[in-house]
C-alpha cells in the first residue's frame with residue numbers, strides 16, 4: 001500500500017499543534033495526528049510513516065473526532081437518590097461517596113453481588129488497573145468486557161488450537177499472501193484501511209480473495225474472486241466440508257501434521273461425514289464453489305485467513321473459528337511470511353482487554369487453573385495466594401441472568417452501552433432497571449444512562465494518555481491533545497480513586513493500586529507480562545513513538561517487536577504454559593487438569609473436530625425469516641460518536657432492512673416502504689431496501705440504532721456459544737410486514753447502489769486506482 005496522507009481539518013489555516021495518536025473507531029489502529037487549535041480538537045491527519053495505515057484513513061477515522069466537541073458531553077457527575085427520582089448534578093466527592101456507600105452495601109452480601117461490565121475501548125493501562133482492582137482487590141470474577149460480544153471467540157478459538165490467545169499472522173503477512181480467505185468478515189465496511197491494504201496486496205501478488213458470507217456485501221462486490229454465499233449458521237459444516245476435500249485430495253502436509261499437531265485421526269473421522277454433496281446442500285451453495293475453495297486453500301502456500309463476527313456471533317463460534325486455524329495447521333500455512341490465521345479483533349482495544357485481564361481472561365493470558373501461574377500473578381501484585389481463590393470468569397449474559405434472579409445488585413458499566421448492544425433489549429432493560437447501575441461515559445445521552453443511578457462524566461480519546469493494541473498485535477500510544485470538558489475525569493483516575501476509597505491493600509498494607517499516572521500502570525504491566533506470550537517487557541512509550549506502533553511480543557528476543565507468532569512452530573500448549581485446559585467441542589465439557597496432563601501435547605498444536613449442529617431458535621410459520629444483524633461503514637456501534645458527524649450520519653441516518661426481491665414481491669413490499677419486524681422478543685420498524693444482497697428467507701438490519709423500535713436487538717436472544725459465551729447475534733427468527741407505503745429517500749438509494757455494486761462512492765472512492773474489482777464475482 002502506497003503512503004498517502006488523508007486528512008480532515010475543520011479550520012482554515014494551520015492548527016497550533018499536531019499530537020501523536022491513533023484512530024480508535026475500529027481494531028485497525030490507524031496512526032494519525034490530532035490537530036489542536038485554541039485548546040480544541042479541530043481535525044486529524046494520517047501518519048504516513050505508520051506501519052498499519054501509511055497515512056490512510058477511512059470515513060470514521062476522518063470524521064469521528066467531531067464527537068469530542070459535542071454539546072452533549074458530560075461535565076459533572078450525577079446521582080439518582082431513589083429509583084424514581086431524576087438524575088441530579090453533584091460534586092465528585094458526593095458522587096464517589098454515593099458510589100462507595102452502595103458498593104459497600106452490596107459487598108456486605110458477598111462479592112458475587114457486584115459486577116463490572118467494561119469495554120474493549122479503554123486503554124491498556126485502564127484495563128490493567130481495573131482488572132487488578134476487581135480480581136486482586138475485590139477478589140471477584142464477576143467482571144467482563146463488551147469484548148464478550150465482540151472477540152471472546154477470537155480468544156477461545158486461538159486457545160483451542162495453540163493453547164493461548166494471540167493473533168498469529170499480521171498485516172505484513174496480508175501484504176505477502178496469494179490467497180486471502182475472509183470468514184464472516186465484511187472488511188470493506190468495517191476496516192476500510194485494511195481492505196485497501198488487502199486490495200493492494202492482491203494486485204501486487206496477482207492473488208485471490210475468497211469471502212464466506214451469507215450476504216453479498218460490499219467486500220464481495222468490490223473484491224471477491226470467490227463468494228461462498230452460505231446459509232446463515234452453517235460455518236462448521238462448510239469448514240468440515242473444506243477439510244474433507246483437503247484430506248481426500250491429499251492437499252495436507254502430513255509431515256507437518258505429524259511433527260507439530262495432535263488429534264488428526266479424530267478430526268479425519270469426523271470430517272468423513274461431510275462429503276461435498278452433503279455440505280453443498282447444508283450450506284446451500286453450488287458444489288463447485290466448495291471444491292474451488294478447497295483447491296485454492298490446499299494449493300496456495302501463502303494464505304492468510306481473517307475471521308470475524310459472521311463466525312464469532314453464533315452458538316458454533318469457537319468450533320468454526322478453531323477450524324480455520326485447523327486448516328492452516330493441516331496445510332502448514334503458519335509461522336512463515338505470507339501465511340497464517342488472523343482471528344480478528346473488532347474494537348480498538350479488545351486485544352488489551354484480553355491481554356490485561358479485565359474481561360474473560362487473567363492478566364497476560366494466565367490460566368486461573370494453573371497454580372504456578374496464579375502464584376506468579378499474586379507475587380507481582382504482592383497479595384496472598386491462599387486468599388486469592390481465582391474463579392472462572394463469568395460472562396456478561398450469565399451475570400445479567402444472575403441480576404434477573406436478584407443475585408447481583410450492583411452493576412458498574414464503563415465504556416459500553418449495554419441497553420443498545422446486548423441481545424434481547426427488552427429483557428436487558430428490565431434487568432438494568434431493577435439493578436443499581438453506575439454508568440461511566442463521555443456523553444450524557446448514551447442510552448444506558450436512562451437506567452443509571454450514578455453517572456460519571458469521563459475524558460475520551462484525545463483527552464487522556466494510554467495504549468491500545470490493534471488486531472495484529474500492533475500497540476499504539478494515544479497522547480493527550482486537549483483537556484476534557486467541565487469536570488470530566490479519565491477512567492484511569494476514577495478507577496484508581498475508587499480503589500483507594502475502598503481501601504484495597506497489598507499484603508504489606510500498601511495501597512494495591514498505587515498508580516498516579518498511566519505510565520506507572522504501563523511499567524508494572526511490562527513486568528507482569530514478561531515471559532508470557534503477550535510480552536511487553538521490551539516495549540516503552542518512547543519505542544512506540546519512534547516506530548509508530550510496536551507488535552508484541554517485544555522483549556530481548558524481539559527488541560523491536562515481532563511480525564508473526566510461531567515461526568519456531570512451538571505452541572503454548574504445555575500444561576503450565578497454556579491459558580486453558582480446553583473444552584471438548586463435541587460435548588461441551590471442560591477438560592480437567594488431570595485429563596490434560598494425560599494428553600499434554602507439550603508444544604504441539606491441537607486439531608479439534610466439531611460436528612455441525614442445527615442453530616437454536618430456527619424459523620417457524622409465525623416467524624419465517626432469519627434476521628442477520630451487523631454493521632454499515634458510516635457508523636460505529638451505538639452511534640454515540642458517529643451520529644454526531646453530519647457527514648457520516650447523512651449517509652445512514654435511520655435504520656433499514658435489506659430484503660431479497662423474491663420475498664419482497666411475495667409480501668408486496670417495495671423500496672422505501674415502512675415495514676415492521678416482529679419476534680417473540682420485540683418489535684422493530686424501519687424502511688425497506690429491496691436488494692439481492694441477502695438470500696431469500698434472510699433479512700439484514702444494522703445494529704447501530706438506539707433503543708426501542710429502532711433497535712435490531714429487539715429480536716436477538718441470550719443464546720450463546722458454549723465455549724466463548726459469545727452471544728448468537730447473527731440469526732434470530734422474525735416476521736416481516738408492510739406498515740405503510742413509502743418513497744425511498746436519497747440516502748437509501750445511495751446506500752443501495754453501494755450495496756448492489758453499481759456505485760462504490762463515496763467510502764471506497766479512493767480505492768479506484770485499479771485495485772477494486774467491479775465485475776461480479778462467482779456467486780451463488
Ligand SMILES: Nc1nc2c(c(=O)[nH]1)N[C@H]1C(S)=C(S)[C@@H](COP(=O)(O)OP(=O)(O)OC[C@H]3O[C@@H](n4cnc5c(=O)[nH]c(N)nc54)[C@H](O)[C@@H]3O)O[C@H]1N2
Pocket residue numbers: 025026027060150151183184185186187189190191212213214215217231232233234235308309310311314345346347348628629630631632633634635636637730
Ligand atoms: N463501520 C464500522 N466498522 C466497525 C465497527 C462498526 O461498528 N462500524 N465495529 C468494529 C467492531 S467492534 C467489530 S467486532 C467489527 C465487526 O466486523 P464484521 O464482523 O466484519 O461485521 P458484521 O457486520 O458484524 O458481520 C460481518 C458479516 O458476517 C456475516 N454473517 C452473518 N451470519 C453469518 C454466518 O452464519 N456465516 C458467515 N460466514 N457470515 C455471517 C454478515 O452478513 C456480515 O456481513 O467491526 C469493527 N469495525
Ligand SMILES: Nc1nc2c(c(=O)[nH]1)N[C@H]1C(S)=C(S)[C@@H](COP(=O)(O)OP(=O)(O)OC[C@H]3O[C@@H](n4cnc5c(=O)[nH]c(N)nc54)[C@H](O)[C@@H]3O)O[C@H]1N2
Pocket residue numbers: 119121122146147149150151309313346347414415416417418420421422423440441442443446458459460461491629630631636637638639640641703712713716729
Ligand atoms: N445485534 C447485534 N448486537 C451487537 C453486535 C452485532 O453485530 N449485532 N455487535 C456487538 C459488538 S461486536 C460490539 S463490540 C458491541 C459494541 O457495543 P457497545 O460497547 O455498547 O458500543 P459503543 O457504542 O461503542 O459503546 C461504548 C460506550 O462507551 C462510551 N465511550 C467512548 N469512549 C469512552 C471512554 O474513553 N471512556 C468511557 N468510560 N466511555 C467511553 C461511548 O460513548 C459509548 O456509550 O455491540 C455488540 N452488539
Ligand code: SF4
Pocket residue numbers: 023024025026027028029030053056057058059060061062190191192193194
Ligand atoms: S480503518 Fe478503523 S482505525 Fe483506520 S481510520 Fe478507519 S475506523 Fe479508524
Ligand SMILES: [Mo]
Pocket residue numbers: 149150151346347
Ligand atoms: Mo465488536
